[in-house]
Amino acid sequence: MRRFFGQLITYAAFAAGIGLFSVWPDYRMLGDDEAIVSITFSHAAKRVGECRQLTPAEISELPPNMRKPNSCPRERHPMYLEIRANGEIIFAETLLPSGMWSDGKANVYNRTRIKAGDYRLFIGMNDSGDQGRFDYELSVETEIESGQNLVIGFDGSSNTFLVE
Amino acid sequence: MLFYLQKAARAGLGLLHRPLARAFGPIDNPLNHLGALIIFFCWIVLISGIWLLIFFRTSVAGAFESLEYLTYEQWYLGGIMRSLHRYASDAAIAALFVHIVKEFAFDTYRLKRWFSWVTGVPLVWLVFALGVTGYWLVWDELAQYVAITSAELLDRLPIFTDSMAGNFLTDSAMSDRFFTLMAFLHLVGLPIFLVFGIWLHVFRLSRPVINPPRRLMAGTLLCMLVLSFVFPAVSQNKANLAKATQSVDLDWFYLHVYPLVQISSPGFVWLLLVGISCLICFAPWLPPGRLAEAAVVDLANCNGCERCVDDCPFGAIQMQARTDGRKYDAEAVVDPGLCARCGICVGACPTATPFRSRGELIPGIDLPELTAAELRERIGTVAGSLSGNKRVLSFSCSGSSTAESLRKAGEAVVEVKCMGQLPPPFLDYVLSRDLADAVLLTGCSDGRCRYRFGTHWTEDRVTRKRDPRLRKRIDESRICRAWQDFPEYQGSVLRQLAALRSVLPEQSTDDEEASG
Incomplete structure (x- = not known):
């Protein structure tokens, strides 16, 4: 009988432990008055140089199967992205192009916590290497609700920012 | 450092072990069946998972709804199956954790056990991957959190060109595919690897224990069934990618690492x-590790009886056609790569008898680290120090620290590599040659043996259930077996020793005077 109760207690403790820690304690990653601003997109920045017409002598030096009239540099500029909320920078990062030859798209993914409220959002991006100016920018008035996931993207076909 | 960690782990397990041993007894003690229990839990997960699969819809819109149907409409079966699926998965993780701690605490991951130890590591990753993908499929708020955090982790690896986590930020980015x-x-994918991994995990073990005792299976299943009825597993709110998850009821068995991704960074977590x-x-190769010479076969004394093959816990011995032209059919061959240097084969060898009067004592198979001849000599030396009334010669295995405790208590102890190394004729030798009045065999308990079957085979040999059997002329009451669940608890050995002495007959005073 003693053994029976011992087993009963053990099984009860086992069940309680399994049941409890499968859901408790809850994990809170955001405060009640907080929201998330997510930035996610890929963008191919401008190439570091213009294409150049090759001279006939330069073309003739190339292997026959690789002869072409232009020489275009593959590398792309780093991309600078800045996001301000009511004038305060909440994200600013220089993103390098992907690929072994730095000729691919630059990827950005970030999630930033922000207090819920009314904001004037400014999004600026530079992909041409010219310092001190943005090639693309957007200013938008928005109300960010508690628990909202505000997503900022970039449409490469129209070169405009998307806020949803 | 490692020593103290192991000691602390043993102390922790000891706290768990004592009440469990009292409640379940030595055979059903869950701590002795952790590996088999994990496999049993996997069976529950598999069977309940098949039921869930029948009703599960693999689409963004259908996944959550199909599980809601199972949980609420079909609660009596689908809901219970879902709960069993979750709780058995959690139980597997809990058992897995204790299993790893136990193997580490008792140093059973070194030598030839390294293979099971190392192959266990990818198994742990697989089990966690199964759990994570399972939570993902529910597509509730927890799934949303799991999906985004898992994708952030995967994005840290140089695998994907585009951000994977970006797919879980808007509903439009999600697809049924x-x-x-x-x-x-x-x-399909992960379970196949899991089954293969389990096979590999026990591949180099002979007689792997796959199923726990039936009573334990019934008990744990009943326990989880009751839990499923009382506290059924339910989904959290349906995933909504337009909203950020503010808090989730986390399954800490599987997802304990996830908060660390937010607190630190994906790179740090990796x-x-x-x-x-x-x-x-x-x-297994960290100090203090050492590897002695493997068991060696002496063909002049090997009669090809195969007992060493039967008893080797690691399948390190095989039989092959005779190479010396003697009349026997086969001869034993040791694979040094698999040999654990435990000496259990020596204990099984019928030619390992100390009574030989002619020639050297060389059995058919022997352990160079402590040969049968050296063991006989050691017995003679230690027994020579015994005097007075009620002389008890103790044998202890090197895997437990009982030898040290007995020595401290002033007892005569002969240490062997594993108790399975001690051939029963040696006990006969001690008692019939009057080297001692009684013998105490002590070491790790069955299920705790570093070499898996050392204690088990010794017990069977002494109780005459397994060859080589103890000779019938030996009075069993003069042989006390005191197997220790935890080497730290030495008090019981000394108590059993005292109990053994109390039943031994008093010797005549003449003897005492003569010895004095």
Whole structure:
């Protein structure tokens, strides 16, 4: 009988432990008055140089199967992205192009916590290497609700920012 | 450092072990069946998972709804199956954790056990991957959190060109095909690797224990069934990618690492997980490790009886056609790569008898680290120090620290590599040659033996259930077996020793005077 109760207690403790820690304690990653601003997109920045017409002598030096009239540099500029909320920078990062030859798209993914409220959002991006100016920018008035996931993207076909 | 960690782990397990041993007894003690229990839990997960699969819809819209149907409409079967699925998965993780701690605490991951230890590491990763993909499929708020955090972790690896986590930020980015992929991974891909991994995990063990005792299976299943009725597993709110998850009821068995991704960074979490995994993988070769010479076969004395093959816990001995032209059919061959240097084969060898009067004592198979001849000599030396009334000669295995405790108590102890190394004729030798009045055999309990079957085979040999059997002329009451569940608890050995002495007859005073 003693053994029976011992087993009963053990099984009860086992069940309680399994049941409890499968859901408790809850994990809170955001405060009640907080929201998330997510930035996610890929963008191919401008190439570091213009294409150049090759001279006939330069073309003739190339292997026959690789002869072409232009020489275009593959590398792309780093991309600078800045996001301000009511004038305060909440994200600013220089993103390098992907690929072994730095000729691919630059990827950005970030999630930033922000207090819920009314904001004037400014999004600026530079992909041409010219310092001190943005090639693309957007200013938008928005109300960010508690628990909202505000997503900022970039449409490469129209070169405009998307806020949803 | 490692020594103190192991000692602390043993102390922790000891706290768990004592009440469990009292409640379940030595045979059903769950701590002695952890590996088999994990496999049993996997069976429950598999069977309940098949039921869930029948009703599960692999689409963004259908996944959550189909599980809601199972949980509420079909609660009596689908809901219970879902709860069993979750709780058995959690129980597997809990048992897995204790299993790893136990193997580490008792140093059973070194030598030839390294293979099971190292192959266990990818198994742990697989089990966690199964759990994570399972939570993903529910597509509730927890799934949303799991999906985004898992994708952030994966994005840290140089695998994907585009951000994977970006796919879980808007509903429009999600597709049904993604659920098909996850369902395939969870239901087919990962389980196949898991089954293969379990096979590999026990591949180099002979007689691997796959099933726990039936009473234990029934008990744990009943326990989880009751839990499923009382506290059924339910989904959290349906995933909504337009909203950020503010809090989730986390399954800490599987997802304990996830908060760390937010607190630190995905790169740090990878570094931590890969670092711990590498450390665990290399642990068998960390100091203090040593490898003695493997068991050797002496063909002049090997009669090809195959007992060593039967008893070797690691399948390190095989029989092959005779190479010396003697009349026997076969001869034993030791694979040094698999030999654990435990000496259990010597204990099984019928030619390992100390009574030989002619020639050297060389059995058919012997352990160079402590040969049968050296063992006989050691017995003679230690027994020579015994005097007075009620002389008890103790044998202890090197895996437990009982020898040290007995020595401290002033007892005569002969230490062997594993108790299975001690051939029963040696007990006969001690008692019939009057080297001692009684013998105490002590070491790790069955299920705790570093070499798996040392205690088990010794028990069977002494109780005359297994060859080589103890000779019938030996009075069993003069042989006390005191197997220790935890080497730290030495009090019981000394108590059993005192009990043994109390039943021994008093010797005549003449003898005492003569010895005095």
